[in-house]
Amino acid sequence: MKNDTKQTAAPLKSDFDRDGYVHVDALYSAPEVAEIRRQLDRFVREKVPQMPEAQVYYEDRADRSTLKQLQQMFHYDDWFAEMMLNGPARQIAEEVLQDEVVPINMQYFNKPVGIGQPTPPHQDGVFFHLTPCEAVTGWLALEEVDAENGCIHYLRGSHKGGFRDHGQSGVLGFSQGMTDFGTDADHANTVSFPGPAGTFLMHHAKTVHWAGANNSPTRSRQALGFIYYAKSAQVDEAAKAAYQKALDERLKKAAKI
Numbered sequence: 102m103k104n105d106t107k108q109t110a111a112p113l114k115s116d117f118d119r120d121g122y123v124h125v126d127a128l129y130s131a132p133e134v135a136e137i138r139r140q141l142d143r144f145v146r147e148k149v150p151q152m153p154e155a156q157v158y159y160e161d162r163a164d165r166s167t168l169k170q171l172q173q174m175f176h177y178d179d180w181f182a183e184m185m186l187n188g189p190a191r192q193i194a195e196e197v198l199q200d201e202v203v204p205i206n207m208q209y210f211n212k213p214v215g216i217g218q219p220t221p222p223h224q225d226g227v228f229f230h231l232t233p234c235e236a237v238t239g240w241l242a243l244e245e246v247d248a249e250n251g252c253i254h255y256l257r258g259s260h261k262g263g264f265r266d267h268g269q270s271g272v273l274g275f276s277q278g279m280t281d282f283g284t285d286a287d288h289a290n291t292v293s294f295p296g297p298a299g300t301f302l303m304h305h306a307k308t309v310h311w312a313g314a315n316n317s318p319t320r321s322r323q324a325l326g327f328i329y330y331a332k333s334a335q336v337d338e339a340a341k342a343a344y345q346k347a348l349d350e351r352l353k354k355a356a357k358i
Contacts, residue, residue, distance in 0.1 A: 117197040121260030121308035124294060128189055128241065128301035137325070138243055140180050141209065148177045160216050167216065171209035174325075181207060185327060190239040193303055194329040198235055201332040205236075208326035212251045217315030217322060219251070221270045221278030224259075226306035228277065230337040231330060236306040239327035247295040248313060250322040253302060256309035257290045264307065279309065303327075 113123045129137065145168065149157055152171070160167035175185035185191070185207045194202045211217065226234040246252040270278030287309075294302055304310055315322050330336070 113193060114197055114199075117303070117305070120255070120257050120292075122255050122257075122302060122304035122310075123193065123197060125193075125301040126296065127299040129299040131299065134243060134298045137184075137241075138323075141243070141323075141325075144171075144174065144178055144181065148174075152177060160213055160218070167213045168209075169211055169213065169217075173206055174209060175204065175207040190241070190301070190303070190327040191329060193301075194237045194239065194327070197303065197305075198237060198329075198331045200235065202237075202329035203332055204328075205330050206326070206328040208328070210240075210322075210324045210326055212312075212315035212322040214315065214321050215318055217251060218272055219314040220312040221272055222256075222282040222309055222311040223267060223270075223278050224264055224307050224309055225304075225328075227264055227267050229306055229330070230341040231306070231334040232337065233331075233334055234306050235331035235334045237303050237329055238306070239301065239303040239329075241325045241327070242296060242298055242300040243323040243325065244298045244321065245296070246300065246322055246324075248293065250315045250317040250320050251313045252293055252295045253310055253312050254291055254293045255302075255304060256287055257292050259290070259309040260305035260307040262307070265309070282309070282311075 113125075117123045149168075149171065156172035157168070158170040159165065160169050175182040185204050191202060191204065225238050226236065229236055240253060265282070266280045267277040268280045272278065294300070
């Protein structure tokens, strides 16, 4: 597993400060991605049956092949814990935030073939309840991503402002979406990131981002996510717990979990 990002650290920091995100063409090689996918298959087979239902999302709960999202993977498995705690994603997070970081969540994301839903425009910090809002989300493509199967889009420079208006999105796994997205400035500053397996992105918690639906008849869109908070950021635990409780209740009522 790779653990040396010194050769790219300086430009990543300047890119992050300017744009609100960074892009690494091949953080992991093809053989390394193959090993991650092998370990992921093992995790789904061995660990998912033991996980709480609120941490396992399906597009269709009656069809286990439609697995959409997993939460807190590093708490359930030593292999993924090593990747989260000591891998290059953490090194990049500490470089761009210029702070020690606290590992918060390791996620699996999928847009299943033909039915993967779009991810609405949003800012992750809305979910985090941090003061100051200093945190990052990393995203590692486990297979080729493009416009057809739902690559990520960023709104360049959007981390420099505050939070925009969000409301309930109705999208499983992304409960809040921006209600005011789509201005001329939004379209003018949109950047998309198609790329091969191994492509890595990391963005600030205030950076606006989204992804399209999976319209491919043959390809899924699998990825891993890495959330780190700056050590200096403080969590409003009461607000966070209240938000999560309300979300879980809504999902149970809708038979989503």
